[in-house]
Amino acid sequence: MIASNQPSxxxxxxxxxxxxxxxxxxxxxxxxxxxxxxxxxVLQKIAAKPITRDGQRVAPIAWDCGCLEEVCGSxxxxxxxxVRQSCSALxxxxxxxxxxxxxxxxxxxxxxxxxxxxxxxxxxxQALKKVKAWVEVDGYFDMGPGPxxxxxxxxxxxxxxxxxxxxxxxxxxxQYAKVEVIREAGxxxxxxxxxxxxxxxxxxxxxxxxxxxxxxxxxPTGQFKKAERLEALTEPGGxxxxxxxxNCVAVCPKHIxxxxxxxxxxxAVTVHAVxxxxx
Amino acid sequence: MAKQRVxxxxxxxxxxxxxxxxxxxxxxxxxxxxxxxxxxxSVCAQGGINSxxxxxxxxxxxxWKHFDDTVYGGDFLNHQPPVKEMCEWAPxxxxxxxxxxxxFNRTGEGFLDRRRFGGTLYKRTAFAGATTGQQLLYALDExxxxxxxxxxxxxxxxxxxxxxxxxxxxxxxxxxxxxLHSMEFLALxxxxxxxxxxxxxxxxxxxxxxxxxxxxxxxRCFRAGAKYGNAEFIQVHPTAIPGxxxxxxxxxxxxxxxxxxxxxxxSQDTRDPKLIPESERYYFLEERYPxxxxxxxxxxxxxxxxxxxxxxxxxxxxxxxxxxxxxxxxPKAELDRxxxxxxxxxxxFQGVDPREVPMKIFPAVHYSxxxxxxxxxRSSSGGLVVGSPRNHETNIPNLxxxxxxxxxxxxxxxxxxxxxxxxxxxxxxxxxxIENKLKQSKTAAADLPPAVFQQAVAAAKExxxxxxxxxxxxQNPYQIHQELGDLMTRxxxxxxxxxxxxxxxxxxxxxxxxxxxxxxVDTGSWTNQNVIFTKALMDMFPLAKAIxxxxxxxDECRGAHFKPDFSMPSLTSDTREGRLQEAxxxxxxxxxxxxxxxxxxxxxxxxxxxxxxxEDIDTxxxxxxxxxxxxxxxxxxxxxxxxxxxxxxxQVDPMAARAAAAPAVASL
Numbered sequence: 001m002i003a004s005n006q007p008s009x010x011x012x013x014x015x016x017x018x019x020x021x022x023x024x025x026x027x028x029x030x031x032x033x034x035x036x037x038x039x040x041x042v043l044q045k046i047a048a049k050p051i052t053r054d055g056q057r058v059a060p061i062a063w064d065c066g067c068l069e070e071v072c073g074s075x076x077x078x079x080x081x082x083v084r085q086s087c088s089a090l091x092x093x094x095x096x097x098x099x100x101x102x103x104x105x106x107x108x109x110x111x112x113x114x115x116x117x118x119x120x121x122x123x124x125x126q127a128l129k130k131v132k133a134w135v136e137v138d139g140y141f142d143m144g145p146g147p148x149x150x151x152x153x154x155x156x157x158x159x160x161x162x163x164x165x166x167x168x169x170x171x172x173x174x175q176y177a178k179v180e181v182i183r184e185a186g187x188x189x190x191x192x193x194x195x196x197x198x199x200x201x202x203x204x205x206x207x208x209x210x211x212x213x214x215x216x217x218x219x220p221t222g223q224f225k226k227a228e229r230l231e232a233l234t235e236p237g238g239x240x241x242x243x244x245x246x247n248c249v250a251v252c253p254k255h256i257x258x259x260x261x262x263x264x265x266x267x268a269v270t271v272h273a274v275x276x277x278x279x
Numbered sequence: 280m281a282k283q284r285v286x287x288x289x290x291x292x293x294x295x296x297x298x299x300x301x302x303x304x305x306x307x308x309x310x311x312x313x314x315x316x317x318x319x320x321s322v323c324a325q326g327g328i329n330s331x332x333x334x335x336x337x338x339x340x341x342x343w344k345h346f347d348d349t350v351y352g353g354d355f356l357n358h359q360p361p362v363k364e365m366c367e368w369a370p371x372x373x374x375x376x377x378x379x380x381x382x383f384n385r386t387g388e389g390f391l392d393r394r395r396f397g398g399t400l401y402k403r404t405a406f407a408g409a410t411t412g413q414q415l416l417y418a419l420d421e422x423x424x425x426x427x428x429x430x431x432x433x434x435x436x437x438x439x440x441x442x443x444x445x446x447x448x449x450x451x452x453x454x455x456x457x458x459l460h461s462m463e464f465l466a467l468x469x470x471x472x473x474x475x476x477x478x479x480x481x482x483x484x485x486x487x488x489x490x491x492x493x494x495x496x497x498x499r500c501f502r503a504g505a506k507y508g509n510a511e512f513i514q515v516h517p518t519a520i521p522g523x524x525x526x527x528x529x530x531x532x533x534x535x536x537x538x539x540x541x542x543x544x545x546s547q548d549t550r551d552p553k554l555i556p557e558s559e560r561y562y563f564l565e566e567r568y569p570x571x572x573x574x575x576x577x578x579x580x581x582x583x584x585x586x587x588x589x590x591x592x593x594x595x596x597x598x599x600x601x602x603x604x605x606x607x608x609x610p611k612a613e614l615d616r617x618x619x620x621x622x623x624x625x626x627x628f629q630g631v632d633p634r635e636v637p638m639k640i641f642p643a644v645h646y647s648x649x650x651x652x653x654x655x656x657r658s659s660s661g662g663l664v665v666g667s668p669r670n671h672e673t674n675i676p677n678l679x680x681x682x683x684x685x686x687x688x689x690x691x692x693x694x695x696x697x698x699x700x701x702x703x704x705x706x707x708x709x710x711x712x713i714e715n716k717l718k719q720s721k722t723a724a725a726d727l728p729p730a731v732f733q734q735a736v737a738a739a740k741e742x743x744x745x746x747x748x749x750x751x752x753x754q755n756p757y758q759i760h761q762e763l764g765d766l767m768t769r770x771x772x773x774x775x776x777x778x779x780x781x782x783x784x785x786x787x788x789x790x791x792x793x794x795x796x797x798x799x800v801d802t803g804s805w806t807n808q809n810v811i812f813t814k815a816l817m818d819m820f821p822l823a824k825a826i827x828x829x830x831x832x833x834d835e836c837r838g839a840h841f842k843p844d845f846s847m848p849s850l851t852s853d854t855r856e857g858r859l860q861e862a863x864x865x866x867x868x869x870x871x872x873x874x875x876x877x878x879x880x881x882x883x884x885x886x887x888x889x890x891x892x893x894e895d896i897d898t899x900x901x902x903x904x905x906x907x908x909x910x911x912x913x914x915x916x917x918x919x920x921x922x923x924x925x926x927x928x929x930q931v932d933p934m935a936a937r938a939a940a941a942p943a944v945a946s947l
Contacts, residue, residue, distance in 0.1 A: 019805050034523070038628075041524045047809070048757035050800055059801040060809050064314075067489045068525040069624050071413055072318040087524075088627050114460050115806035125315065129428050134421035135380040140303050140707060146377035148389035155616070158382040158408060161417060162620075165317055189461070219380045 007033050007101055010091055011053075012042060014061055015106040017113045021182045024113075028053040039079060039086035039105065040065055063117035070253060073166030077117050078106040083171040083251055108171045112180040122193075123179065123200045124165045127209035130201070131232045135222045147220040160215040160261060162254045169207040169248035169258055175241050179203045204241040205233075207248040211261040217268065230265075230272040239265055281725035283717045284309060286454050286469035288440045288496050290316025292324075292412070292699060293682025294475035295419035296706025302426040304714045309467050310423070311435045311456050313491045317420045320477050320489040321702065324412020325530035325621050327404035328376070328699040330369030332393060335401040342366045345403065347901055349697060352398035352576045353648070353690020354838040355877060355903040356509065358896055361655055361687050364662040365704045372703050373405050379418040382407050384617065394535040394617070396695040398576040404696045409530055409620040415699055435467075439811060440496045441742075443472055443503050443678055444735045451678040452724045453732060455739045459811060462804045464739050466732035468724035471713045473679040474500055475706070478647040482819045482826070483772070484764015486644035487519055487528040497651055497684045498818040501825070505673045507882045508686035508894070509649030510822065511829030514693055514839050515772050517580035518604055519643035520625060526643035527628060529604060530621050531695040533638075534573040536614075538606045540564050540584070541637075542593040552595075552603055552637045563587055568909040575908050578692040578839040581642040585773045588641070595639055605637035644772060646698060648689040648839065649829075651680035652881055655687070661900045663708070668716035671709045679713065681705035686879070691838025746810055746817075747802050754797040756813040763790050763816075767823055771830050775842050780831040787827060791820040791887075825882040825889040832891060835876045847872075850912025862915040866923060869905050877903055 009030040017024045030053050031037075031045050047060040066074035068087040075086040080098055086105075094103055111119035149157075170176045179199050183192045213229040216222035233239045239262065248258045285301055287294045290312040298308045310316065331340045346366040350357045377383060377391065383405050384392040393402040407414035426432045437459040444453040444466065453468040479494025480486035501507050518529040518540075534540070541560045548555060564583060565572045573580075584602050588594040595601050606614060606622075611634050614622060625633045652674060656667035663670055671679045681702070688701040770783035794817050801809035836846045847869065850861045878893035905920055907913035 036523055038522075038524060044524060044757070048755060057800070059803060062806050062808050065490055066314055066318045067320065067323050068522075069323065069527045070627065071322045071410065071620075071624075072314075072320075072489065074314060074318050090628070090630075093630075118460075118806060121315075125317070125424070128421075129424055132425075132428075134425045135378070135418075136425070137378050137422075140300055140375060142371040142374065143378065145374045145391075146380075149385055150389050151385045151387060154382055154385045158414075161380075161382050161407075161414060162410065164322070164413070165315075189458070189463075216380070221378065222380060 007095065009033055010037070010042060010095075011102045012046070013102055013104045014116070016061065016116045017107070019115055020112055020180070027058060035092065037091040039089045039091070039103070040068055040075065042091065042103070043086070061117065062115040071164060073164035076108060076166045076168060076171075078108060078171070080104050083108060083168045085166065085253055088253070108167060110171050110176055110178050111167065112178070121165070121167050122196065123203070124167055124170070124206075124208065126197060126200050127205040128165070128212055130205060131209050131213040131229050132225060133209070133212035133216055135216065135219055136225050137221065149220065153218070157215060157218060159254070159256055160211055163208050163211060163256055164254065165208060166253065168251045168253055172247035172251040173204075173206060174245050174247065175243045176204050176206050202236045204237050207242070207258040207262060210239055210242070210265045211256060211258050214261040214265050226268075227272065230269050233265055233269050234273070239269055280721070281723040282307060283470040283720070283723045284468070284725070285713060285717075286311060286467050286472045287475060288454065288472065289319070289475035289477060289682070290436075291319035291321035291475065291477055291682060292416055292419060292702035293706045294319075294473070295416070295423050296703045297473055297475060297681060297710060298432060299419060299422040299426060300707050300710030301713065302431040304710060306714060306717065307431050307433075309433045309435060309469065311438050311440055311454065311467070313437070313439060313459070315436045316423065316434065317417065319416060320492050321416040321699075322413040323487065323489060323528060324415075324699055325409045325528060326396060326532035326535065327394060327406035327411045327696045328373060328415065329396065329403040329694070329696040330373050330405070330700070331366070331401075331403060332370060332391070334393065335403055338401065340401045340403070342369070344401070345369060348399045349694055350690060350901055351904075351906060352694040353692050354906050355690060355898060356512070356837060356879065356896065357690035358655070358687035359900045360657040360661055360663050360897055363900055364665070364708065365688060365701055367662060368704050368708065369700055372700060372707065376415055376418060376703070379422060381414050381418045384408065394532060395574060396535050397531055397571070397574045397580070398694040400570070404532070404535065406532065406617070408616075409532055409618045409622075412699060415703065419703075440476070440499065441739045442499050442735070443675065444732065445503055445675060446731065449504070450676040452727060453735075455735050457739070457743070460806050462807055464736045464743070466736050468727065468732060469677075470717050470720060470724050471677050471679060473681060473709070473713070474651065474684055475680070475682045476684050478683045479819070479822050480644060481760070481815070482763070482823050483513075483644040483767045484761060485522075485524070485526050487516055487526055488645075493815040493819065494822045495815045495818040497680070498821050500651055500673065500675070500678065500680070501821050501882075501884050502818070503675065504883070505675050505678060505680075506652035507649065507822070507825050507889075508652040508879050509829070510825035510882055511771070511833060511880060512648035512691050512839050513644060513771065513826065514577060514646040514648060515581045515642045516645035517577055517584055517642050518640040519645070520628060520638070521599065521601070521641055521643075522628060527624060528643075528645065529625065529638060529640050530618075531574075531577070533604060533606060533618060533621065536606075536617050537609050538573065538604050539608075540573055540580075540602055540604055542587055542595055542602050546592050547594070547597045552605075553607065561593065571908060576692055576694060578841070579908055581773055582841060584642055601639040601641045603637035604640045606633055607635060607637060642773060644768065646693055647683060648686070648691065648693055649880075650684040650686040653680050653685050653687070657897065665708060666711040666715055668712045668719065670712040671705060672716075677716070679709060681709055691840060743810070743814070746813055747799055749796060749798060752796045752798050754793045756794065756797040756799070756809075756816050759790055759794050759797060760816050760819075763787070763819060763823065766790070767826070771826050773841065775830050775840065776844065777831060777834075777842070780827055784824065784827045784831065787820065787823050791817075794820065821884050821887065821889065828889050828891055829880040829882065833876065833880065835872055837876065849910055850915060855915065858912050858915040859919065862912060862919040865912070865916055866905070866919050873903050
């Protein structure tokens, strides 16, 4: 419940950045305390009245959010140093755990900053393309139901398919390094995107994508393309980059068994390689 | 001729199913979305998706009964041909989603498990835990990614749709979009444009909808001349978790799995709910609706919860209105398997485990039954002519609308688990119609003179600059939005009164004028969320006004639109004879009301003001009948109504009349 020593204001420190490649700086805001606020409500209050603790009127803070109930993955950021969704980060809970009584907001460090707390996470979706995270059906005509599946199969697959591509596992992963490509003056959006994709394509795909490969390799129809996904996992930036730090599973807001998936994928890749050797 | 292309605006269930279907037909798509499509609002759908299935079929269910439940639940305001077509497709839609790898819950034998939802007595609803919308969205997102990898889809994520491009002949030839990071404008030529942008929840400030559900895309089509239908029909979901930033949905599936709604019989009983004995609990839905119990249609459950708190003063808490939604009698393992997702949400945001303690819930704005008006072509069997280019085309040629932002499927009230169906169905079904539309044309929009597109971009830029360069005022867009939301929630949700609606219209006009001069604090040209929000706010007013005017003029009660001054009374006589007599008058009044009001409200925007007209509804398959869930005297009204219906059809077909006059099977 609410601590009895409620503060009169919530002290918020925000790491800001005006645009890609620019220097970051800090600003402080004091928000009148109310019960049951989350980080989103605090940012909304700052947006409505963007005045710093020193009374300076500043541009509103930019941030991403969507569903506000932790299923869309939009609002991921670093809150008091920990990567998580800002919608489910409740101020009362944060204050209990923060001796300084301060709330510190920073953009994720593994993705290029677009502005303030907004980062570019296109690389996450690019990795899903690389591992062919889909079921290759013939088409969308009516062909009757899919293959029967046991309850056990469903209960194994469902948690893996809850991944909302939020990026927490990537922020926490020591092997996942930031890839930033700065847009050149006069460069078209399309040309810039192509350079970004080329740079991303050889960098680590990350735990989330390995987990998706495992999910689709376990699907009765998805497994027909198992070999292609395993090949993708062995390319540059593939599963071999994983250093087994196990940070990913600890920060996943959906408690997806990422390390189990990585272990499974690791074994499957080895078996696949041995088989290929004897082919 | 250049290759013809289609632009799809919105990447939720309907936009994605449309995109993948078009790709299958070989038509390239430009997909425009405010957010990465995987983060679209469809992720928030929880409970499931409906279809008649092998098990219910053997209990007497059929596609026809699904159709009947849908139009009866929608109080007959639904257009019947599209609904009939949808219900016939429903089992096939679920089969397809199963093939695409959706992790539907399974029975012990490995079939898809089903649960019961509101407004039906059959277990029609397939589900994936309590995150069914998320799982369906992901399956479609994956298919679209596959087509993207093959080069048929270009995604424009983090882009705002600012207007359709309408040529001198009034036809749509593309769209103008704005990059939310670089703020640059871009024109996309298109031979058809499909708006699949979802609902306008932000018009109500806080709702169960996501922050991007601001209605701006639909409103910008409305401004461009598209007609808007049934705006006043806004669904208020009975069970949501109140919050400062959002009213989070608590799925109907909680009741589908056995959840019970109650309040202590004694006002503001402060005891621990678990210690309140059964005899002192008021299970008001179960007592008032013995057939449907906790699973009455949403409009009814919402009004009852509202009534219990507002009129009877039985809210659980004194300072905020709420009732208990109780799952604590269900084994935890079962709860985790079927409802884990939503219970986690409750626990995360409320800090209380709903497996142990009854949840506190209250109604919240949830869904828009109304939306952009679109056409359809009726088949001889009363469904749709699949492949007709007319299906889902707005009154602006080449501009289509599907999903929550269309208007015909859900009538005056949507049944739970029918929206995921209508969204995926419209995407799949309309694809071939668009293919035929493109075939009819001998040209491609990309071959039009570049000036057409340059002018559209120039106009959008000019409008944007005008907002940025406004002189400083003391009007704050966020403050105005809050006031708009509070006003709309008070005037146009559960209970509607003409005096309040009139006052609200006047206030909305003032708010709009303030929004038109509100200062944009951030005048920069990089990721300027401030100006994007201000522009979206300005576009909330046409929709807010259409909702208010539609509600004001509709002097009746129908589904979610409830005006106590025009409600149909319950029968009061103590004797059956007396009630039968009252039922005669009741049926006269019902018939008169049907003749007058069983019409779609159609709004067109003229000089920023909605002008309303009324459109007849195709009720050719299922004649309208009184909606009698739990009404006192329902049996007598039904008797009288059936006799009259039989007499009426006797004039047409004597055999059918004899069959209809036979003793009715025990009614619900």
